[in-house]
Amino acid sequence: VSVLVLFFSDFLWPQLLVLIITTMPAEIRYSNKYYDEEYEYRHVILPTDLAKTLPKKARLLTEDEWRGMGVQGSEGWEHYAIHKPEPHILLMRRPKPVGVN
Numbered sequence: 001v002s003v004l005v006l007f008f009s010d011f012l013w014p015q016l017l018v019l020i021i022t023t024m025p026a027e028i029r030y031s032n033k034y035y036d037e038e039y040e041y042r043h044v045i046l047p048t049d050l051a052k053t054l055p056k057k058a059r060l061l062t063e064d065e066w067r068g069m070g071v072q073g074s075e076g077w078e079h080y081a082i083h084k085p086e087p088h089i090l091l092m093r094r095p096k097p098v099g100v101n
Helices: 063-068
Strands: 002-009 016-023 039-045 078-081 089-095
Touching: 063 078
Parallel strands: none
Antiparallel strands: 002 016, 039 089, 078 089
């Protein structure tokens, strides 16, 4: 989210007016979760402007890196694989939660 704050005063009124314009970036999209015997999976689709910030040489992102980009996820998620034709899609997994079949 980027915020632009403009301050200006109105000559007719002795007060300061503030205009805040907020622009929202394209939305990060999350797939439904899917499972195998060991893991819970989901993929995260980054918008184009955010995908441009990915490292030029494709590599797995650390938790700090993907969280720093605005990707959200509860504890335990990891970026585990890269699908080279679509590097803007982060393949995520975490150990399968107890009680999930």
